[in-house]
Amino acid sequence: MTVDEETLTITCTVNGEAVRDVVPVRRSLVDWVRHDLGLTGSHVGCEHGVCGACHVQVDGRVVRGCLMLAVQADGARVETVEGATRSGRVAVLQDCFFERAALQCGFCTPGILLQAAELLEHTPAPDRAEIRAALSGNICRCTGYQAIVEAVEEAAGRLRA
Amino acid sequence: MTSAPETTAPIGMIRTDTPAIGRSMPRAETRRLLAGRGRYVDDGAPRGCLHAAFLRSPFAHARFTIADTSTAAGLSGVVAVLTAADLAPVCRPWQCRSGAFPGLVSPVQRALADGRVAFQGEPVAMVVAESRARAEDALDLIAVDWEELPAVASLAAALSAEALTHPELADNVAWRTEFGSADFDAVFAGADFVVEERFAFERKTGVSLEPRGVLAEFDPAEGLLDVRISHQMPHQLQLHIAEQLDLPIGRVRVACGDVGGGFGIKMHVYPDELATCAAAKLLGRPVKFVADRIEALATDIHAREHQVDARMAVDGEGRILGFDIHDVQGLGAYSVFPRSSTTEAMSVLRAMGGPYRFEAYRARLECLLQNKSLTGQYRSVGHPIACAVTERLVDLAAARRGEDPLAFRRRNLLPVEAMPWTNPAGGRMFELSHHACLDAMIGLVDLDAKREEVRAGRAAGRLLGLGFASFVEFTATGSQAYGAAGVKVAAGDTVVASLEPSGSVRAQASASEIGQGVRQALAQVLADGVGLDPSNVRVETGDTRTAPHGGGAWASRGAAIAGEAAWRAGRRLRGEILAAVAALVQAKPADLDIRAGEVVEVATGTPRMTLADLADLVLFRSHELPAGVRPQFTVAEQYHRDDDPFLPTNGIQAAMVEIDRATGFVRLLGHWVVEDCGRIINPLLVDEQIRGGVVQGIGEALYEACRYDAAGQFTSGTLADYLVPMAGDLPEIAIGHVETPYSGSSVGAKGAGEAGTCGAPAAILNAVNDALAPHGASLAALPIKPVSVLRALGDLGAGEAP
Numbered sequence: 001m002t003v004d005e006e007t008l009t010i011t012c013t014v015n016g017e018a019v020r021d022v023v024p025v026r027r028s029l030v031d032w033v034r035h036d037l038g039l040t041g042s043h044v045g046c047e048h049g050v051c052g053a054c055h056v057q058v059d060g061r062v063v064r065g066c067l068m069l070a071v072q073a074d075g076a077r078v079e080t081v082e083g084a085t086r087s088g089r090v091a092v093l094q095d096c097f098f099e100r101a102a103l104q105c106g107f108c109t110p111g112i113l114l115q116a117a118e119l120l121e122h123t124p125a126p127d128r129a130e131i132r133a134a135l136s137g138n139i140c141r142c143t144g145y146q147a148i149v150e151a152v153e154e155a156a157g158r159l160r161a
Numbered sequence: 162m163t164s165a166p167e168t169t170a171p172i173g174m175i176r177t178d179t180p181a182i183g184r185s186m187p188r189a190e191t192r193r194l195l196a197g198r199g200r201y202v203d204d205g206a207p208r209g210c211l212h213a214a215f216l217r218s219p220f221a222h223a224r225f226t227i228a229d230t231s232t233a234a235g236l237s238g239v240v241a242v243l244t245a246a247d248l249a250p251v252c253r254p255w256q257c258r259s260g261a262f263p264g265l266v267s268p269v270q271r272a273l274a275d276g277r278v279a280f281q282g283e284p285v286a287m288v289v290a291e292s293r294a295r296a297e298d299a300l301d302l303i304a305v306d307w308e309e310l311p312a313v314a315s316l317a318a319a320l321s322a323e324a325l326t327h328p329e330l331a332d333n334v335a336w337r338t339e340f341g342s343a344d345f346d347a348v349f350a351g352a353d354f355v356v357e358e359r360f361a362f363e364r365k366t367g368v369s370l371e372p373r374g375v376l377a378e379f380d381p382a383e384g385l386l387d388v389r390i391s392h393q394m395p396h397q398l399q400l401h402i403a404e405q406l407d408l409p410i411g412r413v414r415v416a417c418g419d420v421g422g423g424f425g426i427k428m429h430v431y432p433d434e435l436a437t438c439a440a441a442k443l444l445g446r447p448v449k450f451v452a453d454r455i456e457a458l459a460t461d462i463h464a465r466e467h468q469v470d471a472r473m474a475v476d477g478e479g480r481i482l483g484f485d486i487h488d489v490q491g492l493g494a495y496s497v498f499p500r501s502s503t504t505e506a507m508s509v510l511r512a513m514g515g516p517y518r519f520e521a522y523r524a525r526l527e528c529l530l531q532n533k534s535l536t537g538q539y540r541s542v543g544h545p546i547a548c549a550v551t552e553r554l555v556d557l558a559a560a561r562r563g564e565d566p567l568a569f570r571r572r573n574l575l576p577v578e579a580m581p582w583t584n585p586a587g588g589r590m591f592e593l594s595h596h597a598c599l600d601a602m603i604g605l606v607d608l609d610a611k612r613e614e615v616r617a618g619r620a621a622g623r624l625l626g627l628g629f630a631s632f633v634e635f636t637a638t639g640s641q642a643y644g645a646a647g648v649k650v651a652a653g654d655t656v657v658a659s660l661e662p663s664g665s666v667r668a669q670a671s672a673s674e675i676g677q678g679v680r681q682a683l684a685q686v687l688a689d690g691v692g693l694d695p696s697n698v699r700v701e702t703g704d705t706r707t708a709p710h711g712g713g714a715w716a717s718r719g720a721a722i723a724g725e726a727a728w729r730a731g732r733r734l735r736g737e738i739l740a741a742v743a744a745l746v747q748a749k750p751a752d753l754d755i756r757a758g759e760v761v762e763v764a765t766g767t768p769r770m771t772l773a774d775l776a777d778l779v780l781f782r783s784h785e786l787p788a789g790v791r792p793q794f795t796v797a798e799q800y801h802r803d804d805d806p807f808l809p810t811n812g813i814q815a816a817m818v819e820i821d822r823a824t825g826f827v828r829l830l831g832h833w834v835v836e837d838c839g840r841i842i843n844p845l846l847v848d849e850q851i852r853g854g855v856v857q858g859i860g861e862a863l864y865e866a867c868r869y870d871a872a873g874q875f876t877s878g879t880l881a882d883y884l885v886p887m888a889g890d891l892p893e894i895a896i897g898h899v900e901t902p903y904s905g906s907s908v909g910a911k912g913a914g915e916a917g918t919c920g921a922p923a924a925i926l927n928a929v930n931d932a933l934a935p936h937g938a939s940l941a942a943l944p945i946k947p948v949s950v951l952r953a954l955g956d957l958g959a960g961e962a963p
């Protein structure tokens with residue numbers, strides 16, 4: 001790290017593990033998890049809060065990792081797609097995305113999975129319009145979204161069954 | 162017609178009941194992407210990796226001198242501040258040239274501008290530092306003296322030549338051409354009527370969600386430049402890096418990991434990417450550059466800036482006689498290297514009138530230089546413009562005759578019996594299925610019901626419209642296009658396949674995976690070619706160190722060209738396997754077959770030997786083989802077509818829209834596509850290619866625009882200014898197919914990746930005009946903005962703000 005970079009020490013849990021790190025105060029949360037912790041499943045598509053590729057979960061809520069500073073995660077519980085995968089929390093969604101070919105390049109996918117999981121937690125039986133509305137903060141440039149909507153719908157059904 | 166995935170069988174499970182070609186299968190590798198284990202360029206960096214940031218021109222056109230870099234260089238963490246003079250010894254300038262466009266005017270370009278910039282965002286200096294943030298800090302400390310020059314932004318300004326894009330030139334014309342049929346004037350003079358319209362298309366860009374990015378590492382001891390990059394064609398780039406950096410091609414490795422979308426953006430030589438390679442060579446340390454979103458929007462190639470004056474002549478029986486088109490293209494500051502920006506306009510001219518029979522054609526083209534970002538080959542290159550122009554003229558003609566637009570189309574669509582045929586625009590048409598697609602579309606839409614819905618809605622005061630667009634998309638371009646023009650673009654592809662221990666097959670292909678699923682498609686073709694399940698075939702792509710030289714991903718070529726190479730490689734491997742087993746079990750090869758990874762007797766199906774046992778024997782116990790039996794378990798096939806410069810594909814799209822009278826917003830109520838891409842290797846993936854393509858076409862029709870002000874300032878630099886379609890904006894997209902396999906290849910596949918983008922803007926333009934027609938209004942400019950809808954309806958005066 002550059003010598004005159006202003007830093008702070010933060011402590012938090014990331015994917016269930018305690019982490020203590022000295023971070024530049026201007027580093028975004030998504031850059032920190034990606035480049036300092038090596039959790040590269042969260043992506044950076046715009047850095048201005050429009051695309052949702054940078055989604056991570058902080059204290060149980062999905063946030064834009066590009067609009068939050070790493071230092072703001074001090075004391076927080078952070079979960080990325082890697083953690084959600086390991087815990088199995090998004091496994092049914094992942095199965096349905098896989099089967100329905102709901103991803104092409106995959107760059108948007110981790111952000112969308114976390115957003116869809118949050119939707120299904122509070123709305124177990126969303127209709128297609130509700131799914132589209134819930135994903136209105138995620139850009140997918142490849143699929144045209146329909147396969148994603150159908151995969152989320154299918155996952156909701158399997159989770160209710 | 163959604164293609165549901167046919168199998169949810171876990172990877173590795175053997176299916177023997179159906180051939181793999183034609184089977185809907187998920188892509189095995191997406192499991193990795195779903196788990197957040199993708200490997201995009203920015204996901205890794207070697208120890209000691211440095212980060213580059215670029216000082217970019219704030220002006221569209223200016224002279225400059227860099228007055229001071231020492232302050233920036235003195236900032237802690239900064240390793241180098243580089244300018245044109247620093248890079249000149251390691252990176253040659255380049256210039257776009259093409260035998261297809263003799264006399265093309267496009268000045269020399271450099272990795273960093275030297276004394277003058279010709280578009281906003283052009284890189285003028287580069288900082289290499291320990292972090293991207295620190296490199297950006299240093300950019301602010303570089304002192305530059307700018308002398309702003311008059312800039313050329315709009316097409317009108319470019320035509321007037323009051324200001325010049327490049328001061329040393331006489332005007333702003335990069336290239337012009339004119340051609341037509343000998344009897345053009347006579348045919349138009351004899352027409353019953355002529356419809357005409359002026360069309361305007363705004364610039365747009367590809368917006369791959371992963372921006373362009375490159376990581377370059379130079380090993381001076383070996384003289385080897387290692388480049389990891391998000392790119393569609395590693396081999397083409399390897400060649401150009403070698404040429405520009407003066408390295409033997411074998412000393413340049415280009416490797417593409419996962420690529421977060423391409424769409425034609427990631428297939429050119431970009432100054433910032435070459436500068437990054439040059440800096441790595443100069444400094445002997447790894448250097449990474451990843452474009453941020455404003456850099457991507459401002460400097461990725463743009464496309465589709467055209468003004469088209471078009472006319473169509475019709476006879477007394479309602480038959481199309483000919484087209485007359487005058488296209489003015491906004492090309493940007495330079496013609497993009499190596500493929501040229503002019504290609505897009507030529508594609509417009511070639512695709513005009515594509516689906517129809519006609520006698521006469523005249524085309525005039527001016528490609529204009531402007532102080533704006535370069536333009537290039539974005540998805541469905543030029544076709545959507547030709548399609549929108551053609552299909553709008555067709556609707557105007559049908560309306561003039563008081564006729565159903567589908568009846569007019571049915572009369573004029575090129576019938577099966579009239580092919581093969583080279584039309585007056587130079588398009589060679591064969592094996593197309595226009596009428597079958599039209600019939601299928603009517604069923605898919607449930608047209609009578611939809612028309613009744615429109616009628617009833619209109620009676621209730623709603624502004625509803627239905628629009629249609631037939632289209633031809635030229636795919637899988639052969640070397641006649643670039644190679645013949647002296648442009649080094651590989652139009653053939655190679656597949657190298659090996660039988661591995663355990664009896665699985667591994668292949669290296671020169672095609673590129675950019676999310677479209679080509680590796681899955683090739684695995685399915687190889688599986689059938691050899692005779693095993695696709696889950697036991699692994700296809701690798703994207704690394705010039707291992708993959709043979711070839712085309713990569715462009716012009717929807719994966720299935721049509723690499724697919725055929727894969728088939729042929731698979732058949733050859735199968736032949737080697739059968740010959741070896743025949744020698745071992747004393748049978749004739751013709752009496753044996755390979756089914757589900759096992760060599761069996763054709764007649765009885767009796768198993769003779771599994772591929773796993775055979776591979777074990779040949780690879781590990783070759784001394785047990787009979788003398789002289791030396792099976793070749795690695796085979797290669799290189800494939801290109803002998804003729805047919807393009808494979809034409811066809812289809813028809815329909816769109817239903819509603820206009821909100823109060824706001825002018827267009828809401829999409831439904832979208833339908835019937836298309837014919839020849840043999841379908843994987844219906845699930847083809848349908849998703851089409852949906853994704855349609856949605857980019859919807860963006861083109863309604864939302865997306867790269868805007869510049871009169872001074873050439875780019876005003877669409879964020880995704881809040883440049884709007885792409887979001888989930889909530891979109892209708893359900895229904896897809897149907899007609900399958901007319903290409904008879905010139907064994908697999909019979911044609912291109913599928915661009916058909917959606919080709920026809921969607923035209924269908925929506927026609928649907929909006931159908932909704933406006935009862936109100937005496939019409940539109941001919943894309944994207945269709947709410948304010949233009951309100952103006953067309955007379956609800957907003959010309960100068961009035963909404």
Ligand code: FES
Binds near residue numbers: 045048050
């Ligand atoms: S990167 Fe955070 S919203 Fe796009």
Ligand code: FES
Binds near residue numbers: 140
């Ligand atoms: S799959 Fe490429 S952006 Fe969504």
